Amino acid sequence: MKKAAYTDRVRYNCGDAALAPGFIGKCKWPAGVKFLDLEPRRGLMRMDEPLKLEGRYKNYGGGIIFKQGRDNMPLPLMPDRKTGVAVRTITSRRQLCELYASTQDVFHKGAGKKYITADQLKASALFRRTVLVNRVKGGVAIKGGKPVGMIAGLKRWIPLVSQYARFITWVWLDRELRGPQRAAAKAGLLKWLKENSGTVLMSHVHIFNQRSQRFFLDLGFKPVRVRFYRV
Numbered sequence: 001m002k003k004a005a006y007t008d009r010v011r012y013n014c015g016d017a018a019l020a021p022g023f024i025g026k027c028k029w030p031a032g033v034k035f036l037d038l039e040p041r042r043g044l045m046r047m048d049e050p051l052k053l054e055g056r057y058k059n060y061g062g063g064i065i066f067k068q069g070r071d072n073m074p075l076p077l078m079p080d081r082k083t084g085v086a087v088r089t090i091t092s093r094r095q096l097c098e099l100y101a102s103t104q105d106v107f108h109k110g111a112g113k114k115y116i117t118a119d120q121l122k123a124s125a126l127f128r129r130t131v132l133v134n135r136v137k138g139g140v141a142i143k144g145g146k147p148v149g150m151i152a153g154l155k156r157w158i159p160l161v162s163q164y165a166r167f168i169t170w171v172w173l174d175r176e177l178r179g180p181q182r183a184a185a186k187a188g189l190l191k192w193l194k195e196n197s198g199t200v201l202m203s204h205v206h207i208f209n210q211r212s213q214r215f216f217l218d219l220g221f222k223p224v225r226v227r228f229y230r231v
């Protein structure tokens with residue numbers, strides 16, 4: 001690994017080794033520096049399984065920026081029986097903002113409560129007031145007239161990869177939705193994503209969010225940055 005200089009972070013370039021929390025111990029990360037970033041030496045980093053911060057790493061938090069080519073993303077199979085789930089573009093900005101905020105609030109106040117920092121919550125509130133209300137596009141899965149899933153994001157210039165990408169800012173599937181209905185909602189939303197994106201897809205996932213890491217790994221996403229911080 002090779003260290004590169006920066007201000008509020010130390011950055012190391014990762015070679016071909018699969019990502020593991022053990023990297024934290026191998027890097028020089030002074031107590032006063034906020035972030036430890038791992039970035040690939042070239043291209044993408046290897047990650048075979050969701051990254052876990054537990055045991056001796058339980059006092060660290062972190063996030064992963066993932067990337068995948070739209071045309072390389074496998075689409076899960078649509079169940080062959082009727083499920084009553086339909087996916088469409090959200091045409092009402094108000095509906096988009098309400099569904100986005102209400103489902104994300106459950107996540108922020110529930111599973112994410114311990115891990116999402118005050119700065120991240122502030123950034124999320126600012127994002128909702130400025131970007132969400134103007135530029136985010138989303139697809140929704142409906143069953144029985146009720147939303148049961150959504151995926152949303154926007155086209156953005158991403159300096160980290162010097163490319164435009166469709167940055168997926170939120171994905172949600174109702175936890176009550178199971179079996180073929182869940183599979184239909186997921187397949188439909190991913191098909192919608194493919195049809196409504198440019199060639200590069202990206203996302204950010206908190207490391208504690210194992211379900212979301214798995215979701216993106218199963219779709220062939222690979223990390224382009226892993227950021228650790230002390231909690």
Ligand SMILES: CC(C)(COP(=O)(O)OP(=O)(O)OC[C@H]1O[C@@H](n2cnc3c(N)ncnc32)[C@H](O)[C@@H]1OP(=O)(O)O)[C@@H](O)C(=O)NCCC(=O)NCCS
Nearest residue numbers: 107171172173174175177178179182204205209211212215
């Ligand atoms: C991330 C997410 C979209 C992934 O959905 P997914 O690919 O279906 O994967 P999940 O882990 O949620 O579900 C896998 C299985 O576990 C089940 N499951 C999901 N939540 C469960 C829970 N709390 N308890 C028990 N089982 C659960 C699902 O029903 C599914 O089983 P099935 O396929 O047999 O129906 C979904 O977990 C979600 O909406 N999470 C909350 C929002 C979130 O974290 N968004 C990502 C932000 S980056």
